Amino acid sequence: MDIEAKVKQIIVNKLNVSEDKVVPEASFINDLGADSLDTVELVMEFEKEFGIQVPDEDAEKIRTVGDAINYLKQKLGQA
Amino acid sequence: MGQRRATITAVGHYVPEKVLTNFDLEKMVDTSDEWIRTRTGIRERRILEKGATSDLAVEAIKRLFENSGVAPDEIEVLIVATVTPDMFFPSTAAVIQEKLGLKKAWGFDLSAACSGFIYALITGAQFIESGNYKKVLVVGADKMSSIVDYTDRNTCVLFGDAAGAVLLEPTDDPEYGIIDHVFYMDGSGGKYLYMPGGGSLNPPSHETVDKKMHYIYQDGRAVFKVAVVGMADVSAEIVERNGLTGKDIDWLVPHQANLRIITATAERMGLDLSKVMINIDRYGNTTAATIPLCLSEYWECGKLKPGHMVVMSAFGAGYTWGAVLMRWSLPNPPKPRPDVARYCEEMDSRRFEMVEELKIKNEVGK
Numbered sequence: 256m257d258i259e260a261k262v263k264q265i266i267v268n269k270l271n272v273s274e275d276k277v278v279p280e281a282s283f284i285n286d287l288g289a290d291s292l293d294t295v296e297l298v299m300e301f302e303k304e305f306g307i308q309v310p311d312e313d314a315e316k317i318r319t320v321g322d323a324i325n326y327l328k329q330k331l332g333q334a
Numbered sequence: 335m336g337q338r339r340a341t342i343t344a345v346g347h348y349v350p351e352k353v354l355t356n357f358d359l360e361k362m363v364d365t366s367d368e369w370i371r372t373r374t375g376i377r378e379r380r381i382l383e384k385g386a387t388s389d390l391a392v393e394a395i396k397r398l399f400e401n402s403g404v405a406p407d408e409i410e411v412l413i414v415a416t417v418t419p420d421m422f423f424p425s426t427a428a429v430i431q432e433k434l435g436l437k438k439a440w441g442f443d444l445s446a447a448c449s450g451f452i453y454a455l456i457t458g459a460q461f462i463e464s465g466n467y468k469k470v471l472v473v474g475a476d477k478m479s480s481i482v483d484y485t486d487r488n489t490c491v492l493f494g495d496a497a498g499a500v501l502l503e504p505t506d507d508p509e510y511g512i513i514d515h516v517f518y519m520d521g522s523g524g525k526y527l528y529m530p531g532g533g534s535l536n537p538p539s540h541e542t543v544d545k546k547m548h549y550i551y552q553d554g555r556a557v558f559k560v561a562v563v564g565m566a567d568v569s570a571e572i573v574e575r576n577g578l579t580g581k582d583i584d585w586l587v588p589h590q591a592n593l594r595i596i597t598a599t600a601e602r603m604g605l606d607l608s609k610v611m612i613n614i615d616r617y618g619n620t621t622a623a624t625i626p627l628c629l630s631e632y633w634e635c636g637k638l639k640p641g642h643m644v645v646m647s648a649f650g651a652g653y654t655w656g657a658v659l660m661r662w663s664l665p666n667p668p669k670p671r672p673d674v675a676r677y678c679e680e681m682d683s684r685r686f687e688m689v690e691e692l693k694i695k696n697e698v699g700k
């Protein structure tokens with residue numbers, strides 16, 4: 256599965272939202288109903304699924320679906 | 335001859351009468367009932383207005399005596415888990431001994447924050463397993479309101495005051511009692527949750543008071559991340575290393591710090607939430623008291639029964655964390671005490687309301 260599809264899958268599962276809402280410009284908090292702890296858990300899920308560490312200062316910048324996809328692509332050297 | 339094991343042969347608990355609701359807190363700091371409930375599951379907590387941690391413990395132990403018929407002078411060892419001792423010395427154990435007339439007992443305080451009760455339980459069990467003692471009283475008690483800054487919304491919404499007590503005695507029946515424990519400590523986590531002032535590092539002074547160093551400091555997000563993983567992993571570990579699965583567990587008794595940490599732990603173990611003890615909505619995080627408070631309430635209500643396989647798990651400052659596996663042996667009271675009828679009735683409905691509210695879908699294990 257490519258990074259984008261996997262990221263979307265994780266978001267759908269974690270936030271219990273339908274797939275069509277998970278578009279790059281969707282903000283976790285404003286559009287997908289997440290609260291501050293959901294975003295923490297979401298980043299933890301990325302860390303687990305992709306086997307990486309996301310420092311807090313990076314985590315704070317991941318606010319939208321697109322942010323997450325871009326960050327992970329970069330981190331995994333596939334940008 | 336089988337190995338001598340320790341088992342819990344009596345329980346008791348106490349919560350002070352004064353209730354501090356989320357709505358009360360709205361008037362004290364910039365917060366909201368909705369924020370607190372959705373982030374933590376807490377609706378209200380209890381506050382001891384007059385008295386100290388020993389007074390909470392004394393009431394819990396009195397109830398244990400009432401529930402069991404054990405007499406004060408039968409107690410041989412008293413271990414008190416707390417981070418809010420009455421004072422540095424003498425120990426809270428000594429204060430309690432005097433107040434209750436535990437004439438034959440010796441004892442001490444044990445400091446491991448939210449893991450204090452399970453650390454103390456296993457410490458107490460060693461005295462039984464060694465064959466040297468037959469009645470060891472283990473108490474978790476904290477007057478958290480004495481170290482909470484009620485102008486700091488980051489922490490004041492989380493904590494409450496309470497005490498719980500259990501009696502440990504030997505059992506020769508290999509089927510019952512404390513079976514296993516897995517404990518960890520990682521001192522590198524100390525900086526995320528601590529009280530800086532008052533000890534030998536920063537002895538009390540005008541400066542420590544002005545700088546609010548006698549209050550809890552917590553980096554909530556950092557603690558949340560490690561607590562979710564730590565409690566879930568250690569709970570799963572103890573089940574697996576005893577050749578069990580989630581299906582074999584009748585009750586998970588998690589430290590009550592945050593409902594979101596509790597549900598994540600249950601999910602990781604493949605446990606339905608109907609098998610998880612939860613009372614955080616009514617008491618918040620009472621540190622060393624959370625686990626014995628759950629055990630005592632669920633036992634008094636007839637929900638925790640002999641034969642039940644129980645996993646207790648906790649995560650707290652230190653960091654300290656761990657899990658205990660035991661098979662419950664204590665028969666239930668013939669009928670619930672009249673004073674507990676109300677919370678017994680509400681127990682299930684409140685819990686499911688709470689879980690529903692957080693929209694947590696526990697699909698695992700279905």
Ligand SMILES: CC(C)(COP(=O)(O)OP(=O)(O)OC[C@H]1O[C@@H](n2cnc3c(N)ncnc32)[C@H](O)[C@@H]1OP(=O)(O)O)[C@@H](O)C(=O)NCCC(=O)NCCS
Nearest residue numbers: 291292365369373448487488491554555558591592649650
């Ligand atoms: C404490 C906890 C609920 C905070 O949730 P969080 O999402 O991490 O909250 P943060 O600290 O990141 O704060 C997010 C925002 O909410 C605000 N906030 C914090 N407490 C608040 C409250 N009681 N009411 C309203 N807003 C609050 C913060 O000021 C912050 O606002 P900002 O973004 O404008 O700065 C959570 O971190 C937690 O439960 N941690 C684990 C605690 C624990 O278990 N400790 C004991 C272990 S024994």
